[in-house]
Amino acid sequence: MALRSTQLDRMRDGSFDTLVIGGGINGAVAAASLAGRGASVALIERGDFAGFTSQSSSNLVWGGFKYLENYELPLVSKLCRSRNRLMKAYPDNIKEIGFYAALDESAPHAPWFAALGAWAYWAIGLFGTRRPRLLSAATIEHEEPVIDTSSTSGGIEYYDGILVDNDARFVFSFIRAAIEAGAAAANYVELVSATRENDRWVATLRDIDSGEEFTTSATTIVNAAGPFVDELSADWESQTKHRIVYSKGVHLVVPRLTTTDHHKVLAFYDDTQRLFYVIPMGRRSVIGTTDTRVDTPFTDVDDDDINFLLQQINDRLDLDQPLTKSDIIAERCGVRPLVVTAKGSDQAEVDWTKLSRKHAVESDHQRRVVTIFGGKLTDCLNVGEEVAAEIEALGIPLEKDLRNWYGEPSVSARDEFYRQARLMRLDAFQTKADTEPLTDRLWRRYGRRGFAMLDAIREDPAMAEDIMGSADYIRVELHSAARSEMVTRLEDFMRRRSKIELVVRDSDIRNSPGLAEVADILFGDEADRRLAEYFGGADAVPEAVRAGARQLDVT
Ligand SMILES: Cc1cc2nc3c(=O)[nH]c(=O)nc-3n(C[C@H](O)[C@H](O)[C@H](O)COP(=O)(O)OP(=O)(O)OC[C@H]3O[C@@H](n4cnc5c(N)ncnc54)[C@H](O)[C@@H]3O)c2cc1C
The missing domain is CATH 3.30.9.10 (D-Amino Acid Oxidase, subunit A, domain 2)
Known part of the structure; x- marks a missing residue:
C-alpha cells in the first residue's frame, strides 16, 4: 500500500500538465505516452485499474x-x-x-x-x-x-x-510504465467535480478507500472514462462531435x-x-x-x-x-x-452489429479537454500517440516520441534473464507438470523486475514455492505485487493482476489455506480487513482460509 500512499501524496494539492480520468486501456496508454514524453501526469481510476470494460475483453489482439x-477496409488495415x-x-x-x-x-x-x-x-x-x-x-x-x-x-x-x-494485466503494464516515467497514478480515486479556474482545471478527488476528499489542478484533462465519457462531458458542458x-x-x-x-x-x-x-x-x-x-x-x-x-x-x-x-x-x-456521431441517428435507429469498432480522439480547445471515444485494446498504441498529439496541440510541450513508453525490455536483457535462470536451475522448482516453465512465466509477467525475483529465490528457495495450489503463483510474485502493483483490495490481485478468479473454481479458492498468506503478504496488518472485505464480512471468511491464517507467523 506504500506505493498508493505516495501517489496520493503527490496528487494532494498537486499541479500537473494533464489529469487523466479513467484507468482502463485508453487512460493507461494516454498516461504512459504523455509521461514517457516528459509531461507531468496524474491518472485516477475510481475502481481498480482495468476494473471496468478493460477486464472483460476477449483478450485478442486482432485486425478484425x-x-x-x-467492408470496413480502413479500420481492418489500421487494426x-x-x-x-x-x-x-x-x-x-x-x-x-x-x-x-x-x-x-x-x-x-x-x-x-x-x-x-x-x-x-x-x-x-x-x-x-x-x-x-x-x-x-x-x-x-x-x-x-x-x-x-x-x-x-x-x-x-x-x-x-x-x-x-489477461487484458487487465496488460493494462496495468501501461500504468506501471507511466509511474516509472514519473506519473502519479492511483486506483480507487474518483473524480467528484472539475471546474475551470484561471485557465486551469481544479479537480476535487475522492479516495474511495478512506473517504478523504482533496483537490489537484491540471492544465489539461484527458477524458478516458470509457462508457462514462459522455457523462463527464455533460458535467463540464463540453460539446463533442461524438458520443457512445x-x-x-x-x-x-x-x-x-x-x-x-x-x-x-x-x-x-x-x-x-x-x-x-x-x-x-x-x-x-x-x-x-x-x-x-x-x-x-x-x-x-x-x-x-x-x-x-x-x-x-x-x-x-x-x-x-x-x-x-x-x-x-x-x-x-x-x-x-x-462511437457514433453526436448529432447522428438515435440509438434506436442504429444497425447494431454493423456499428464500427473504431475509436475517435477529440479535443475541446476552449476547455482544454481531450476525449477518447470507443476503441480496442488492439489499437492502444495509436490511441496513446493520438492523445499525445492532441495534448501537444493544446499547448503542452512534449519531448520527441522515442517510442520507449511501451514494449518489453531488450533482447539482451531477456537473454541475460534466461541465462541466470538456467544457471540457477529455476525451472527445477516447478512442481506441476502441466504449467509452462517458470522462467517463461516470470519473464513474461515481470520483465526486468524478474531479476530481483531471481535474487530473492537464490537467497530463500521457499520464494519459488506455489502459494495457492492451483493458481500458478509463487511466493516471490506476491512480494513483488505487494511492492509494485498497487493491489488495494484482494480482488485486484485475484481478478486483475492475476487471473486466479477466472481459472480457479470459487470452491477451490474458498478451500485454499494459501489465500491467508496471500492476504498477509499483500496487506500485512490489514490482511484480516481485506479478507473480510473480499468474502463480504468477517463471518463469511471460509474456515480453510482462517485455518491458513492460524498457521502464519504474522510478526
Ligand atoms: C465483450 C468484449 C470483448 C472485447 N474484446 C476485445 C478484444 O478481444 N480485443 C480488443 O482489442 N478489444 C476488445 N474489446 C474492446 C475493449 O475491451 C474496449 O474497447 C476497451 O477495454 C475500452 O477501454 P476504455 O479505457 O475506453 O474503457 P474502460 O476500461 O471502461 O475504462 C474507463 C474507466 O474510467 C473509469 N471512470 C469513469 N468515470 C470515472 C470517474 N468519474 N472518476 C474516475 N474514474 C472513472 C471507470 O471506472 C473505468 O475503469 C472488447 C470489449 C468487450 C466489452
Missing part, C-alpha cells in the same frame, strides 16, 4: 477479420498494423494464434469464399502473420476432433494475436474443451450468423461472445446469455458430455463503448 463483412506493432513490441506477452473456423452448411460464406477473405486479410495485414489455410472437413476432423463435422463443409485457418496473461452507445458482450470460462495442444481459437458462426469463439486461457477455455444492445454500462450475465452460449457450443462441438451451467468456472461481462 469479421469487420471485412461490413492489423496495430496488431503487428504490438506483437513485435510484446513478443512474450502477445503470441500469434491460429483462428480455426469451421463452416457448416448454414454459414453465410462457403469455405472457398472465406479463404479468399482470409487471404485478403493476410495481405491487408501486410503478411504480418503466418499464411492462412483452406481446410477440408476431413482435415478439420483429423486436426480438431472436438469439432462436430457432421454438417461442416470445410473451413479456414487464419492468424491473429492473443494476450497470454453500448453493446454488451459476455464470455463464459469453462474447463478446457479441446483435446489437442490448445493453442488455437476455434471460430464458428452462431445461430444469428455472428462469429463466436472458443478461446484458450491457460488450462481453461473461454466461450463467447454475445453482442446485445443495452442502454446502461452496468450489466450482468443473465440466463439468456448463458443458455445461448452453452447451446451454441453444444451444437457445434463433439463433447463427451454437453456443457451445462455447472461447468462454468467464471463469467466475464462488459459493454463495448461504440
Whole structure:
C-alpha cells in the first residue's frame, strides 16, 4: 500500500500538465505516452485499474477479420498494423494464434469464399502473420476432433494475436510504465467535480478507500472514462462531435474443451450468423461472445446469455458430455463503448452489429479537454500517440516520441534473464507438470523486475514455492505485487493482476489455506480487513482460509 500512499501524496494539492480520468486501456496508454514524453501526469481510476470494460475483453489482439463483412477496409488495415506493432513490441506477452473456423452448411460464406477473405486479410495485414489455410472437413476432423463435422463443409485457418496473461494485466503494464516515467497514478480515486479556474482545471478527488476528499489542478484533462465519457462531458458542458452507445458482450470460462495442444481459437458462426469463439486461457477455455444492445454500462450475465452460449457450443462441438451451467468456472461481462456521431441517428435507429469498432480522439480547445471515444485494446498504441498529439496541440510541450513508453525490455536483457535462470536451475522448482516453465512465466509477467525475483529465490528457495495450489503463483510474485502493483483490495490481485478468479473454481479458492498468506503478504496488518472485505464480512471468511491464517507467523 506504500506505493498508493505516495501517489496520493503527490496528487494532494498537486499541479500537473494533464489529469487523466479513467484507468482502463485508453487512460493507461494516454498516461504512459504523455509521461514517457516528459509531461507531468496524474491518472485516477475510481475502481481498480482495468476494473471496468478493460477486464472483460476477449483478450485478442486482432485486425478484425469479421469487420471485412461490413467492408470496413480502413479500420481492418489500421487494426492489423496495430496488431503487428504490438506483437513485435510484446513478443512474450502477445503470441500469434491460429483462428480455426469451421463452416457448416448454414454459414453465410462457403469455405472457398472465406479463404479468399482470409487471404485478403493476410495481405491487408501486410503478411504480418503466418499464411492462412483452406481446410477440408476431413482435415478439420483429423486436426480438431472436438469439432462436430457432421454438417461442416470445410473451413479456414487464419492468424491473429492473443494476450497470454489477461487484458487487465496488460493494462496495468501501461500504468506501471507511466509511474516509472514519473506519473502519479492511483486506483480507487474518483473524480467528484472539475471546474475551470484561471485557465486551469481544479479537480476535487475522492479516495474511495478512506473517504478523504482533496483537490489537484491540471492544465489539461484527458477524458478516458470509457462508457462514462459522455457523462463527464455533460458535467463540464463540453460539446463533442461524438458520443457512445453500448453493446454488451459476455464470455463464459469453462474447463478446457479441446483435446489437442490448445493453442488455437476455434471460430464458428452462431445461430444469428455472428462469429463466436472458443478461446484458450491457460488450462481453461473461454466461450463467447454475445453482442446485445443495452442502454446502461452496468450489466450482468443473465440466463439468456448463458443458455445461448452453452447451446451454441453444444451444437457445434463433439463433447463427451454437453456443457451445462455447472461447468462454468467464471463469467466475464462488459459493454463495448461504440462511437457514433453526436448529432447522428438515435440509438434506436442504429444497425447494431454493423456499428464500427473504431475509436475517435477529440479535443475541446476552449476547455482544454481531450476525449477518447470507443476503441480496442488492439489499437492502444495509436490511441496513446493520438492523445499525445492532441495534448501537444493544446499547448503542452512534449519531448520527441522515442517510442520507449511501451514494449518489453531488450533482447539482451531477456537473454541475460534466461541465462541466470538456467544457471540457477529455476525451472527445477516447478512442481506441476502441466504449467509452462517458470522462467517463461516470470519473464513474461515481470520483465526486468524478474531479476530481483531471481535474487530473492537464490537467497530463500521457499520464494519459488506455489502459494495457492492451483493458481500458478509463487511466493516471490506476491512480494513483488505487494511492492509494485498497487493491489488495494484482494480482488485486484485475484481478478486483475492475476487471473486466479477466472481459472480457479470459487470452491477451490474458498478451500485454499494459501489465500491467508496471500492476504498477509499483500496487506500485512490489514490482511484480516481485506479478507473480510473480499468474502463480504468477517463471518463469511471460509474456515480453510482462517485455518491458513492460524498457521502464519504474522510478526
Ligand atoms: C465483450 C468484449 C470483448 C472485447 N474484446 C476485445 C478484444 O478481444 N480485443 C480488443 O482489442 N478489444 C476488445 N474489446 C474492446 C475493449 O475491451 C474496449 O474497447 C476497451 O477495454 C475500452 O477501454 P476504455 O479505457 O475506453 O474503457 P474502460 O476500461 O471502461 O475504462 C474507463 C474507466 O474510467 C473509469 N471512470 C469513469 N468515470 C470515472 C470517474 N468519474 N472518476 C474516475 N474514474 C472513472 C471507470 O471506472 C473505468 O475503469 C472488447 C470489449 C468487450 C466489452
